[in-house]
Amino acid sequence: MSAMTPAELNERRAKARRTALLLGLVALAFYVAFIVMSVARS
Amino acid sequence: MHMAHEHTASGSHSGAHDDHAHSDDHGDHGPAKGWRRWVYATNHKDIGTMYLIFACVMFFVGGFMAMIIRAELFQPGLQLVEPQFFNSMTTMHALLMIFGAVMPAWTGLANWMIPMQVGAPDMALPRLNNFSFWILPFAFTLLLSTLFVPGGAPAGGWTLYPPLSLQAGDGLPMAIFAIHLMGASSILGSINVVVTIMNMRAPGVGLLNMPLFCWSWLITAYLLIATMPVLAGAVTMLLTDHFFGTSFFSASGGGDPVMFQHIFWFFGHPEVYILILPAFGIISEIVPTFSRKPLFGYDAMVYATAAIAFLSFIVWAHHMFTVNMPLAGQLFFTLSTMLISIPTGVKVFNWTATMWKGSISFEPPMLFALAFLFLFTIGGFSGLMLAIVPADFQYHDTYFVVAHFHYVLVPGAVFAIMAGVYYWLPKWCGKMYDMKLANWHFWLSAIFVNVLFFPQHFLGLAGMPRRIPDYSVQFADWNMVSSVGAFGFGLSQLLLPYIIWKCIKSGSPSTNHVWEGSHGLEWELSSPPPYHSWTEPPSREIIARGVQH
Numbered sequence: 001m002s003a004m005t006p007a008e009l010n011e012r013r014a015k016a017r018r019t020a021l022l023l024g025l026v027a028l029a030f031y032v033a034f035i036v037m038s039v040a041r042s
Numbered sequence: 043m044h045m046a047h048e049h050t051a052s053g054s055h056s057g058a059h060d061d062h063a064h065s066d067d068h069g070d071h072g073p074a075k076g077w078r079r080w081v082y083a084t085n086h087k088d089i090g091t092m093y094l095i096f097a098c099v100m101f102f103v104g105g106f107m108a109m110i111i112r113a114e115l116f117q118p119g120l121q122l123v124e125p126q127f128f129n130s131m132t133t134m135h136a137l138l139m140i141f142g143a144v145m146p147a148w149t150g151l152a153n154w155m156i157p158m159q160v161g162a163p164d165m166a167l168p169r170l171n172n173f174s175f176w177i178l179p180f181a182f183t184l185l186l187s188t189l190f191v192p193g194g195a196p197a198g199g200w201t202l203y204p205p206l207s208l209q210a211g212d213g214l215p216m217a218i219f220a221i222h223l224m225g226a227s228s229i230l231g232s233i234n235v236v237v238t239i240m241n242m243r244a245p246g247v248g249l250l251n252m253p254l255f256c257w258s259w260l261i262t263a264y265l266l267i268a269t270m271p272v273l274a275g276a277v278t279m280l281l282t283d284h285f286f287g288t289s290f291f292s293a294s295g296g297g298d299p300v301m302f303q304h305i306f307w308f309f310g311h312p313e314v315y316i317l318i319l320p321a322f323g324i325i326s327e328i329v330p331t332f333s334r335k336p337l338f339g340y341d342a343m344v345y346a347t348a349a350i351a352f353l354s355f356i357v358w359a360h361h362m363f364t365v366n367m368p369l370a371g372q373l374f375f376t377l378s379t380m381l382i383s384i385p386t387g388v389k390v391f392n393w394t395a396t397m398w399k400g401s402i403s404f405e406p407p408m409l410f411a412l413a414f415l416f417l418f419t420i421g422g423f424s425g426l427m428l429a430i431v432p433a434d435f436q437y438h439d440t441y442f443v444v445a446h447f448h449y450v451l452v453p454g455a456v457f458a459i460m461a462g463v464y465y466w467l468p469k470w471c472g473k474m475y476d477m478k479l480a481n482w483h484f485w486l487s488a489i490f491v492n493v494l495f496f497p498q499h500f501l502g503l504a505g506m507p508r509r510i511p512d513y514s515v516q517f518a519d520w521n522m523v524s525s526v527g528a529f530g531f532g533l534s535q536l537l538l539p540y541i542i543w544k545c546i547k548s549g550s551p552s553t554n555h556v557w558e559g560s561h562g563l564e565w566e567l568s569s570p571p572p573y574h575s576w577t578e579p580p581s582r583e584i585i586a587r588g589v590q591h
Binding site: 004012015016019020023024026027028029030031032034035038039041042 | 166167170229232233234236237240241242267268269270271272274275276278279288289290296297298301305308579
């Protein structure tokens with residue numbers, strides 16, 4: 001199994017960054033959503 | 043008899059044993075010298091080691107607090123500490139053990155093992171990994187420093203229910219900030235795990251043939267990403283109620299204290315599975331190895347883990363049956379809670395079926411795994427008892443609950459961590475530990491953990507309330523037995539760091555495969571593994587040899 005080409009490596013890096021950002025946004029959404037829900041209820 | 047044959051990638055694969063002559067994200071070099079290696083660490087093994095050391099330190103600090111609790115409860119009456127300090131100890135013990143010991147230990151094991159198991163050179167986001175770890179010492183210094191501020195450390199229990207928790211002194215905002223930091227660390231660590239598993243698997247390592255430790259961690263990471271922000275939201279609102287005049291949870295201002303309980307347990311119940319799912323992964327690695335058989339029902343194990351994770355989101359209110367919820371709510375949460383026993387039962391039966399007619403040997407990792415199997419199941423059964431509403435009305439806030447969750451978390455999560463450490467330690471440091479001492483560690487732990495926690499079932503059923511430093515004389519005998527068990531268990535844990543230290547210092551060299559029945563990519567690497575694990579993806583032959591499903 002040969003090593004990855006630079007283009008493949010770059011693609012993998014970009015994909016990793018995108019996944020991380022998406023998951024960060026999901027976490028942030030949960031944080032905000034629960035506070036908003038509580039504001040709406042109280 | 044544990045030493046295995048040598049048919050590893052040793053010498054045949056550059057990724058396994060090379061001199062790090064390659065280039066990638068985190069440098070084409072070995073470790074930096076001195077403190078820089080640790081402060082600026084981006085290597086998954088270094089960071090994993092730091093997580094594990096941190097968890098070990100917190101385990102002993104939290105354990106010391108448990109000793110204070112059990113010393114006070116050794117006999118009725120107030121002997122050693124003030125009631126307020128006693129309650130600070132129960133609160134801090136829980137926070138330290140959950141967020142400081144068990145969770146960082148899992149993250150440490152994830153850091154060490156996931157890249158090696160999926161054929162990756164490192165975690166996907168090494169700098170984020172460094173940041174995730176280094177948040178923790180600050181968070182726990184802040185949390186522990188609340189012991190020295192006016193009003194003392196939080197004493198309202200780790201659940202931080204208002205209005206009680208809002209009566210705390212200067213320690214409250216410090217504890218809340220510490221919880222935010224711990225949450226941030228966990229979320230960032232989880233993001234790294236997901237990104238690594240989804241993006242860094244070597245070609246040929248598919249989702250349905252990667253080790254179950256990776257699977258259980260992948261699902262745990264999703265749970266963490268979804269629930270830690272909920273806890274952060276709850277404590278943020280607690281903070282604004284206390285300092286900024288809001289009334290989220292204050293009945294006098296139109297708020298609802300029970301709403302806090304709902305939000306807290308929406309985080310809190312999945313948190314239980316965050317603590318235990320990685321344990322399921324480790325047990326699923328160890329039982330096949332020492333039974334010398336493939337895992338029974340790999341796919342079913344994956345689906346069962348996912349089912350448990352899903353169900354963990356719809357059972358939260360079983361922690362709060364006594365708030366007088368509607369009958370329909372009681373029935374729903376009882377039934378959904380009982381439903382969890384189905385996928386959990388699938389796991390227990392699959393581990394048992396894996397051992398069936400296997401050629402079982404009883405090295406320390408297997409001993410801890412077997413103890414996990416028996417004792418975690420006891421914790422599961424007492425959980426079923428607590429799921430029944432009328433019974434829960436009797437058991438709620440008694441020592442029965444304390445016995446239940448300690449059976450799940452100590453011979454459950456903690457024993458699984460120890461099983462994992464004894465399983466992979468020879469791989470990590472290239473040396474074999476003292477088996478005799480490790481066996482002593484196991485037997486002392488297994489005996490004393492039962493002496494410690496089993497009598498607490500009787501105390502709870504007899505009506506002894508939790509979080510109270512004094513008790514009626516009718517509870518004296520079993521409390522004394524429980525405290526003796528606690529001291530024995532606490533002392534026997536000192537063996538663990540000694541065994542590890544002795545192993546590193548003077549252990550005999552271990553082989554690459556270490557255990558005769560071990561399968562997985564980590565065993566295809568040298569012992570100890572190279573600084574960067576798989577600088578080139580493992581070949582199809584290595585993957586075929588390593589993967590057994």
